[in-house]
Amino acid sequence: MKSILVLNLLSNKRVQSYRGVREEETAPAMEKIEKCSSLCSPVNLNELFSATTNNVTCKIALGRKYSTEDTNKFRKLLTEFTKLLGAPDVGDYLPWLAWLSHVNGLHGKAKKVAKELDEFLDGVITEHMNRHEKHVNDHAGTQGEDQKDFVDALLEIQRENTVGFPLEKISIKALILDIFVAGTHTTYAVLQWAMTELLRHPKVMKKLKNEVRNVSAENSSISEDDLDNMHYLKAVIKETLRLYPPIPLLLPTISTKDVKLKGYDIIKGTRVIINAWAIGRDPASWENPEEFLPDRFLDNSIDLKGQHFELIPFGSGRRICPEILFTIAINELLLANLVHKLDWSLPGGAKEKDLDMTETVGLTIHKKSPLIAVANRCSF
Ligand code: HEM
Structure with a gap:
């Protein structure tokens, strides 16, 4: 399944080709901010980051953006879904208490969200199938690679059975969902x-x-060509990922054989959870670990590719996130544009210390209260 994702949506060539989408979607976000700025009204940055990353993912995965109403509904469902993914199900740890999730509402909620997501994804697949059929009926030949989005690519695999096993509709839905869950909430958490x-x-x-x-x-704006020379920007993003890895407990893995690790015996079949959050704040690896000090990354070679175990927000090894380049590109582009021509402050004269840093619970960790700030065009 991972190779289907990597080959069809996430190959380096594809990621490069999404550059246009990233730049296209940064522009309306900046226009929105400029508008708020001219009206002297504060900007809800949560809303802006979530909408922008969702729009980028919609365009590359589904081929288009959806109406504001549909997008908002889908975004809300995704938020519920990621919350549920991170909610502890006591039955996973104490099987004899599994019935608790039926009475505390966890199962009921999961069923409702699953049903609504399923309906949305059914609609997406039907729309793509109809479009393909029309294309064939119009004798327009096969769609060009650049006209195909991720869902088109998956449906083609299903029709032509090119992966050596039948790709069921339910797997296609799971793969689409995987992209949104893996890509949207994580990316906007960093921003x-x-x-x-x-x-x-x-x-x-x-x-x-x-x-x-x-x-x-x-x-007038920053393009991806400018980013290569912005070393401090890269340090700011690394420092953010060190203190706030969007998936703090990475994804659970199960050992396939008995292993001895640093004196611990991990027997085959053990569920292993890696705490990237604690690793990023470990005083044995980091000086002043609780402080936000991007400069620490200016003259060291620690990168995010899973080779330096003191910083592993994307995991490491075989299961490492395949989309580091893609997500870093969106983060750098948006962040650079935000500070390029704008000065930012907190609304109502609030001070830095007034910012509420409470975190949400769930698979991905966000700031609980929305980040609201005021943008002023700088005068240079
Ligand atoms: C800051 C943003 C992101 C972070 C922090 C992040 C983090 C992670 C982590 C921790 C894993 C699991 C690694 C492991 O098990 O050791 C993962 C897997 C994955 N990520 Fe990301 N990710 C991000 C953005 C994205 C984006 C934008 C996409 C796609 C558009 C994506 C697609 C995936 C996929 C498909 C997997 C599953 C790989 C597998 O099946 O093994 N991620 N990511």
């Missing part, structure tokens, strides 16, 4: 925490603004 920490640390914000403005002083 949300990065902006929160920048607002709490004016000196870091200033240093980042100086870098972005120096690299691209002449242009």
Whole structure:
């Protein structure tokens, strides 16, 4: 299944080809902010980040954006779904207490969300099948690679049985959902925490603004070409991922054989949970681990590719996230554009220390209260 995803949606070539989508979707986000700024009204950055990352994923996976009403409904369902994925089901640990999830409402909620997501995904698949049929009936030949989105690619695999096993409709739905759950909430969590920490640390914000403005002083917006030279921006994103790995407990794995690890015996079949959050804050690896200090990444070679075990927000080894480049590109592009021509402050004269840092619970961790900030066009 992972190889289907990687080959059809997430290959390096494909990720490059999504550059246009990333830049296209950054523009309306910036227009929205400019509008709020001209009306002197604060911006709900949660809403903006969530909508933008969702729109990018919709375009690359489903081929188009949906109406605001449909998108909002889908985003709400995804939020519920990720909350449920991270909710502890006591029966997983104490099987004799599994009945508890029937009475505490967990199963009922899961069933309702699953049904609604299923209906939405059914609609998406039917729409793609109808479009393909029309294409064939119009004798327009096969769709070009660049016209195909992820769902088209999956339906083609299903029709032509190119993976050596039948790809059932239910698997196609699971793969589409996988992309949204894996990609949207994680990506927007990084943006949300990065902006929160920048607002709490004016000196870091200033240093980042100086870098972005120096690299691209002449242009009206930042393009992906500009990002290569923004080393401090990359450090800000790494530091955000160190303190706030969007999936703090990574994904559970099960050992396939008996292993001895640092003196511990892990027997075959043990469910292993890796706490990337605690690893990122371990005083044995990090100086002042609780502090937001992007400069720590300026002269070291620690990267995010799973080779440095003190920083593994994307996991490591065979199961590492296949989409590091894609997600970093969206994060860098949006963050750089946010500080390129705009100065940010908290509404109503609130101070940095007033920011509520409470976290949500769930598979991905977000800031519980929305991040609201005021943007002012800078005067240079
Ligand atoms: C900041 C953003 C992201 C973070 C922190 C993140 C993190 C992770 C982690 C921790 C895993 C599991 C690794 C393991 O088991 O050790 C994972 C897997 C995965 N991620 Fe990401 N991810 C992000 C963005 C994305 C995006 C944007 C996509 C796709 C559009 C994506 C697609 C996937 C997929 C398909 C897998 C499953 C791989 C498998 O089946 O083994 N991720 N990700």
